[in-house]
Amino acid sequence: MINEKELLRLEIKEKVDEVRYRFVKKGITDIFDIVDAVAILIRHPFEDKNGNKFSGFSSYIEGQFVVYLNTLFSLGHERFTAAHELYHLMFDQEVLMREGLLFDTECETKADLFAAEFLMPEEGVKEFFYKRLPSRLEEKHIIRIQQHFKVSYSAMLRRLKELHLIDEKAYERLKEISKPEHAERLQKLTIQEGYTTELILPSQKRTIPEKFLEIIIDNYVQGRISYNKFSSFLSFIGKTPRDMGHEPPEDMAQ
Numbered sequence: 001m002i003n004e005k006e007l008l009r010l011e012i013k014e015k016v017d018e019v020r021y022r023f024v025k026k027g028i029t030d031i032f033d034i035v036d037a038v039a040i041l042i043r044h045p046f047e048d049k050n051g052n053k054f055s056g057f058s059s060y061i062e063g064q065f066v067v068y069l070n071t072l073f074s075l076g077h078e079r080f081t082a083a084h085e086l087y088h089l090m091f092d093q094e095v096l097m098r099e100g101l102l103f104d105t106e107c108e109t110k111a112d113l114f115a116a117e118f119l120m121p122e123e124g125v126k127e128f129f130y131k132r133l134p135s136r137l138e139e140k141h142i143i144r145i146q147q148h149f150k151v152s153y154s155a156m157l158r159r160l161k162e163l164h165l166i167d168e169k170a171y172e173r174l175k176e177i178s179k180p181e182h183a184e185r186l187q188k189l190t191i192q193e194g195y196t197t198e199l200i201l202p203s204q205k206r207t208i209p210e211k212f213l214e215i216i217i218d219n220y221v222q223g224r225i226s227y228n229k230f231s232s233f234l235s236f237i238g239k240t241p242r243d244m245g246h247e248p249p250e251d252m253a254q
Helices: 004-024 031-039 075-091 093-099 105-119 123-132 138-147 153-162 169-178 180-192 210-221 227-235
Strands: 040-044 055-063 062-070
Touching: 004 075, 004 105, 031 040, 031 075, 055 075, 055 093, 062 075, 075 093, 075 105, 093 153, 105 153, 123 138, 123 153, 138 169, 138 180, 138 210, 153 169, 169 180, 210 227
Parallel strands: 040 062
Antiparallel strands: 055 062
């Protein structure tokens, strides 16, 4: 009997290998750098007035692919979202160009499979699991492998289950610490294991592509935009003209 789910996973795995090789041969390995190489990448904290927030999305605007990542989520979560959106950029371009946004459930499923394999490759996960983890897993062991692959605790645990490295019983036992009410305990255990909490806390970064920043600076230096407009652009990434070495004009400084 054909296992369609496993066939899909293997199909996505081949796509991951193709995409990874495409960028590694150029020396681009970080997921954010890869996304930035094929789209306008914006990383910014966001939630609406009701406190709702979304992880991120891809779109096609005025001839450019754009990826937005919400930095109110943990860095590990954000990295997974970036890899998820990379799938859309690579394999759903026609839909994005036609529709602007993606809402197809099948596409989302494939993007999740792609992100899991891209950030937590099967061979690497299995090697780490069998060589460096004991047979009886504890929460600290999940933290160790999570930190190695630079993903969230929850994503790493799901990956171990997907690869049949842990069973449902172990999964349920180990996932408890990933619940929001146990956030402080996860942070404490992470520190006790010798790691920073960077992956499990929101980065709240505000970034735009370097090429856009260069254009903004050049436009200001050449007098095409005012100091106030320059300040407004830079405020998006949490900076001021002074941070970039530009003092206000004399008539503003007085």
